[in-house]
Amino acid sequence: MKSEEFILNTPSLSAYKWWPGGLGQTANVAIVMAQLYIKGKHYGLHPFLVRIRNAQTHLPEPGVDVGEIGPKLGLNGVNNGFLGLKDVRIPRKQMLMKNAEVRPNGRFVKGPEPLLTYGTMVFARVMIVRDVSFGLLQAATIATRYSAVRRQSPIAVDQPEPQILDHTTQQAKLFPQIAKGIFFRIAADVVWLIYQSVAKELGAGQRRNLPELHALSCCLKAYCSAEAEEAVEILRKSCGGHGYLRSSNFPEIYGAVTAACTYEGENTVLLLQTARFLVKQYVDGLKRKVLPSSVTYLRNATPPKWGKSVELKTLVRLLEYAATESVRSAFEYQKKQRKIFKSEPMVTNKAGIRLIQSATLHARAFLARNASEEAEKLRRQLKPALAEVLVQLTEIFVLDLCLAMEQLKTRFERLLEEFRVNAVTVVDGFDFSDRVLGSTLGCYDGHVYERLLAEACQSPLNEEPVNQTFQTHLKPLMQGKL
Amino acid sequence: MKSEEFILNTPSLSAYKWWPGGLGQTANVAIVMAQLYIKGKHYGLHPFLVRIRNAQTHLPEPGVDVGEIGPKLGLNGVNNGFLGLKDVRIPRKQMLMKNAEVRPNGRFVKGPEPLLTYGTMVFARVMIVRDVSFGLLQAATIATRYSAVRRQSPIAVDQPEPQILDHTTQQAKLFPQIAKGIFFRIAADVVWLIYQSVAKELGAGQRRNLPELHALSCCLKAYCSAEAEEAVEILRKSCGGHGYLRSSNFPEIYGAVTAACTYEGENTVLLLQTARFLVKQYVDGLKRKVLPSSVTYLRNATPPKWGKSVELKTLVRLLEYAATESVRSAFEYQKKQRKIFKSEPMVTNKAGIRLIQSATLHARAFLARNASEEAEKLRRQLKPALAEVLVQLTEIFVLDLCLAMEQLKTRFERLLEEFRVNAVTVVDGFDFSDRVLGSTLGCYDGHVYERLLAEACQSPLNEEPVNQTFQTHLKPLMQGKL
CATH class of the missing domain: 1.20.140.10 (Butyryl-CoA Dehydrogenase, subunit A, domain 3)
Incomplete structure (x- = not known):
């Protein structure tokens, strides 16, 4: 407290933050939501600005365990990351204090409720x-x-x-x-x-x-x-x-x-x-x-009459x-x-x-x-x-x-x-360009089969007329030498 | 006909066969279902044994266009392939003739209905x-x-x-x-x-x-x-x-x-x-x-009575x-x-x-x-x-x-x-081994978070503490030099 610092920790593996986009290798600062303790007393969740990678070298700062979370079902272009912190010290001023404040003397002051x-x-x-x-x-x-x-x-x-x-x-x-x-x-x-x-x-x-x-x-x-x-x-x-x-x-x-x-x-x-x-x-x-307009119906809903022709x-x-x-x-x-x-x-x-x-x-x-x-x-x-x-x-x-x-x-x-x-x-009226659709099946010109074959031919397996695995695996197998 | 051969063709791109597993780089013969024409007359779909890759070199045979169809949503370990044929000749005997036969003189003989x-x-x-x-x-x-x-x-x-x-x-x-x-x-x-x-x-x-x-x-x-x-x-x-x-x-x-x-x-x-x-x-x-047992109910289904306690x-x-x-x-x-x-x-x-x-x-x-x-x-x-x-x-x-x-x-x-x-x-009683489940989340011992982090750390992006893209892209951007 004398040094006017906060010390940030993720005490267990399940306290690690996972998933923020750009966290893996890209971001060098992060806003960390952390449970605030002052002199052992708990004051709830608050936001802190934390430098996680060095501004010059981009190396993780001491105590920062940061990296990418690995392949996903989709959105693999997003650099999702994990973050663990061990005794990472930040100046008091790096608490974002719009809605709550910690004074230099360690006093906690709550602001107005955030809207x-x-x-x-x-x-x-x-x-x-x-x-x-x-x-x-x-x-x-x-x-x-x-x-x-x-x-x-x-x-x-x-x-x-x-x-x-x-x-x-x-x-x-x-x-x-x-x-x-x-x-x-x-x-x-x-x-x-x-x-x-x-x-x-x-x-x-x-x-x-x-x-x-x-x-x-x-x-x-x-x-x-x-x-x-x-x-x-x-x-x-x-x-x-x-x-x-x-x-x-x-x-x-x-x-x-x-x-x-x-x-x-x-x-x-x-x-x-x-x-x-x-x-x-x-x-x-x-x-x-009186109820808000999107739920007014909750006050007086009755089963509608069901005639021969049903209107929308x-x-x-x-x-x-x-x-x-x-x-x-x-x-x-x-x-x-x-x-x-x-x-x-x-x-x-x-x-x-x-x-x-x-x-x-x-x-x-x-x-x-x-x-x-x-x-x-x-x-x-x-x-x-x-x-x-x-x-x-x-x-x-x-x-x-x-x-x-x-x-x-x-x-x-x-x-x-x-x-x-x-x-x-x-x-067609949605006007998605072929580039946006990025699909062999959905291009405007309807040339499905040409595109399918062209795309297939780009598969790395098709680079050589005979794949190397023929020599290493298939041929020995066929000759009973495996 | 004199040579007792069939000639196989896929006359258009949409006639290409797609999808058979192992067809891409692996199989060297295929059973091809083809429309049979004799002297211009159409006799329907029949199976033919076709060599598609050379037995010694594994190179595609002349007239055979074969390859892998490219990456898929799943099952990428299966070597699914495409196959096009251009004037590929096979001996008459390579028609599979259990259910229909073509005689040396070109006569078509239908067999009993296949069961x-x-x-x-x-x-x-x-x-x-x-x-x-x-x-x-x-x-x-x-x-x-x-x-x-x-x-x-x-x-x-x-x-x-x-x-x-x-x-x-x-x-x-x-x-x-x-x-x-x-x-x-x-x-x-x-x-x-x-x-x-x-x-x-x-x-x-x-x-x-x-x-x-x-x-x-x-x-x-x-x-x-x-x-x-x-x-x-x-x-x-x-x-x-x-x-x-x-x-x-x-x-x-x-x-x-x-x-x-x-x-x-x-x-x-x-x-x-x-x-x-x-x-x-x-x-x-x-x-x-009288109806087969799985559909007997179609004869006498009535709305069941609905008591206080409903039996299965x-x-x-x-x-x-x-x-x-x-x-x-x-x-x-x-x-x-x-x-x-x-x-x-x-x-x-x-x-x-x-x-x-x-x-x-x-x-x-x-x-x-x-x-x-x-x-x-x-x-x-x-x-x-x-x-x-x-x-x-x-x-x-x-x-x-x-x-x-x-x-x-x-x-x-x-x-x-x-x-x-x-x-x-x-x-647990299903008795799937951890190896079969292959999941960071589903192991028997429940050590989810350790496995998640261990797996994430194996991502290639995490190999270096600072990814090379920092030098090539991020740093120039931060210095306003992009």
Whole structure:
């Protein structure tokens, strides 16, 4: 303390930090979140600026154990690192003291409650919804184009084999993913606007709308990343064996999209956060309080009437009703558990499955309402022919969310048939360049087989006409000399 | 013809053969399935023995374009190849003539209908169900062990952070996958016995039971591979970021399991084959014909009565009823489509979504019945304490298949809680050695963090304390010289 220094330690291997991007060989300073102890007393988690590599030599500083974490499922271009610290001393001033302060005499002074840290996480999560929608749309572009080139399994008698895009089962794999990519992107844009307005309010010290935004960004990040991950794999497999080739670029896209299920808040944890908000709002609703706009439906959801022709807004209300019922079930179950367990975290734990279902259904309801409302706005700005395509996509998106229902099947099948003619044009309209898609299967010109062979020929195994392993292994084996 | 030779050609790039394992640099002969033309007349697909590499030099024979297809999502140890042929001549005798013959004078003679080729495909598909169940159980072992080591998020007040295995949401991710792995394996064993008996019948020229076995093996291969693939990813993500490391071995297991969704008959195609059988049996059932045992339920499925306590066999009957309703829906829809379309393949195409659902639900019903019957048999041979664990696993498996139903949720939650204490012991009981698991997260001794760091340190990037890119890129950048 006399030297006005902090001493940083990671006392066990499980205290090592893992994963920050650029930490492995690149960064030379790090902001370290550490438990603060002063004279043996614990003051919680605080941020410290720590030099981890020498500014001149780039060698790790004494006491710093830093390196790269090794190969991963994807994103191998990111220099993810691990960091261990042993008796690393830093000047007192290198504690980031905006929200809490340690005085030269060792006195700890707490500042006002931090508002904006929350906001930063929201920002990252909205960005993730955008990112995964791009990955999804790229995969959809590749699969749709390939399905227009690849021909298999006769449908009509005496006709050549059809484009596989003409198979209903193939359409059912592709078209809902196109719609998802589009409406996830639109949802991200809408939440982005909400974020900007809430950030402005936060700047003025007003945090009233933060919980709603936080809850919304949590469940959308979780739901959209999980759906996009699944969608990319459906699309990859829709290309058969060739989708399994790295040169299709599906494995790379998958690696990036599935990572989003885990980083910036693991999906299950995020859904539980949204669920806590939903249950609280549901209780407020029972007390007839006014609820934030994205959850107003929790107050007065009723099973919608089911006529002969079902309008889109009826389906939206159906999804909202399902979400409300799920929140109610979680709430009731928690009440029961509270009679058995004293600890509130234990009550949450026991209700975990139901809470996660609530948050998931809330995300679906929000996405459906948002899709139908935004499409309605966009439609008015479009030429009729284009507006029709947008309506098709909106219906495919919302019906896909409700598809457990037998009654909607015929309509869904009809939609697939109608959208067939627009599919290739729509994905072309996403305007991903061949370089961005990086796929042998998905180029604009449709020259799939030339690219596949050209790419295969670049495999190192094909460099020599006879691989050296013939001499070292195969020949001795064939001659019985192994 | 005078020279008694066949001439083989792949007239376009899309006629190239892709994917056979060992074809790239290893095989020197291949059995080529080729369209046979004699004097310009087409005689269909037949097998020919073709030397593709020289026996002495291993160089590709003249006219043979052979090589490796490049990096893949997984299974990179398999030397998958491509093959193109240009005017490759082979002696007439190298047509494999068991089932059809070309005489020296060019006359084509058809043999008896081949029975056993069908049988070989069935064999491969039963093996796949076994294989994916092993992959799934390995992933379940890794995730369960890691969940007993990793601690996070307090549940009880004033207790240290619990093993994540104590979180209900984590249990809901893990335990159904353990049960699936076990009962997929048991189903594979049962179908294997059926296969052996049918193969014997085929040897005696009797093919009566082949269609049922074929249909069963198709839908089980498709259903189990798709479920195992999904399960492996659920398990990987249940380990958070560390599951994303290659050293967890999840990516490798996933690569092998997901490949099974595509090879030996793409899943959608296989489900359509099963569905065709199911619709045919359903029609036979309407005519009160006797149906094969695995589809007897199609004749008399009724919605089971739903009492206060639901027995397992009631759930099995419920799944059978759902499958029957789905087959009925597909059948009715096909009838309607037949009024619009003349071509039967078009009728099948239009009904594709419903047909696939039928086959999927049939697989679920079969697996549920099989699990409950086989567990009943096994139970009698076990000590009571062990029998209880088997009952838990059977219930988890069957309930998971029915879990859309609100009424079963509480029971499922109770089961997870009860099975918690057995989880680690059960996966230890699978007896996968650490070498087979090949995972930093899943070793028997639980030393996760030591292994993670040891593995990370082996990354080539960590060889030098300062990576060379510091001199070439980072330093010039920091000095503003880039």
